[in-house]
Amino acid sequence: MRTLPRETVVDTLEAQLCEEIVTGGHPVGSYLPPERELAEGYGVTRTTLKHAFARLTQSGLLETRHGIGTRVRDFVRLGGVDLLPLLVRHSPGWLREIFEVRRGVGVLIAEQAAARATDAQRSELRGLLEAVTAAEGGEAVQLADMEVHRALSRATGNRVYVLLTNTLFNAYLPVRSHLVAPFADPAAARARLEPIVAAVAAGDRHAARAAAGEYLAATEQIMLERLGAA
Template identity: 75%
Template sequence: METLPRETVVDVLENRLREEILTGRYPAGDYLPTERRLAERYGVNRTTLKHAYGRLLQAGLLETRHGVGTKVRDYLRLGGADLLPMLVRHSPDWTGEIFEVRRSVGALIAERAAARAGRKHHEELRALLAAVRAAEGGDAVQLADIEVHRALARATGNRVYVLLTNTLFHAYLPVRSALVRPFTDPEAAHDRLAPVVEAVVAGERDAARAAAESYLTATERIMLEELA
C-alpha cells in the first residue's frame, strides 16, 4: 500500500500565502500585514506563520527587512528559473512558455553538440537512445528520453547548457505525468529522437538543428494536446 504524504498546517498556510501572492492579493513591492494580524486572519499561531514565511523566503517570493517587515518580492524582475516548478503548479499557462524556450534551446544544443561531441559522447548517445527503445512503460520511456537530452547538453562542452536543460525538465516536473503520451510507444519515441542523435554523431550541425526542431515541435504538440 502506498503511503500518501499528509499536509501539515504549515503546508496549507504556505500554499495559501503563495497563491495569494501569485494572484496579486499581496502585490510585488507591498509589505504583508503584521505577523499578529496574519496569524489571526488564518487562525494559526505565529510560530506556524514563521515556518511558512521561511519556505516562501527560500522560494524567493518574500524578503524580510529587520525592523521593517516582510515584503513581497518582485519575482519576475529579481527571481530565477528555479521558481518555474512552483509557477507551473500555480498556473499551467507557464507550460507553453517553457516549451517555447525548450524548442529554441534544444535546437541550439543539438547544433552545438554536432560541432563539438567526441567519440565518448557518440557512444553514450547511441547507448541512451537504445535505452529509449528498451524501456517499458510511458514513464520509463520518458525518463530515458530525458537522459538523451542531458547527454546532448553535456556533448556541447558547455556546462550552462547542462544546467539549462536540467532547469527546463525540472520546470515541467509538476505536470510530467500529464505529458507522457509521446512516450507510450517506445519504438515511436525512439524513431522520433533517432534523427537527432544520428545527425549529432555524424557531425552535421544544420541537420542536427533541423532534426531537433522537428522532434521538439512534434512532441510539444502531442503534450499540449494532452494537457488541453
C-alpha cells in the same frame, strides 16, 4: 518500502500563500498584513506563519524588513530559474513560456553537440536511444528520453547548457504526469529522437538543428493538447 511524507500545516500554508502571490492576490511590492492578522485569518499560529514565510523568503517570493514588515518581491525581475518549478506548480500558464525557451535552447544544444561530441559521447547517445525503446510504460520512456537530452547537453562541452537542461526538466516535475503522452509508445518516442542522434553522430550541425526543431515542435504539440484536455 518507505513511509510517504504527510503534508503539514506549514506545507499547506506555504502553498496557499504562494498561490496568492503568483496569481496576484498579493501584488508585487505590496506588504502582507501584520502577522497576527494573517495568522488569525488562516487559523494558524504565528510560529507556523513564520515557518511558511521563511520558506517563501528562501524561494525568493518574499522579503522581510525588520520593523517594517514582509513584502512581496518582484520575483520576475529579481528571481532566478530556480523559481520555475514553484511557479509552474501554482500557475501552469508558465509552462508555455518554458516550452518557448525549450525550443530555442534545444536546437542550439543539438547543433553544438553535433559540432563538439566525442566518439564516446556519440556512442553513449546511441546506447541511450536504445534504452528509450527498451523502456516499459510512459513514465519510464519519458525518463529515458530525458537522459538522451541530458547527454546531448553534455556533448556540447558547455556546462551552462547542462544546467539549463536540468532546470527545464525540473520545471516540468510538478506536471510531469500530464506530459507523458508523447512517450506512451516507446517505438514512436525513439523514432522522434533518432534523427537528432543520427545527425549528432554524423557531425551534421544543420541536420541536428532541424531534427531537434521538429522533435521539440511535435512533442510540445502533443503535451499541450493533453494538458488542455486535462
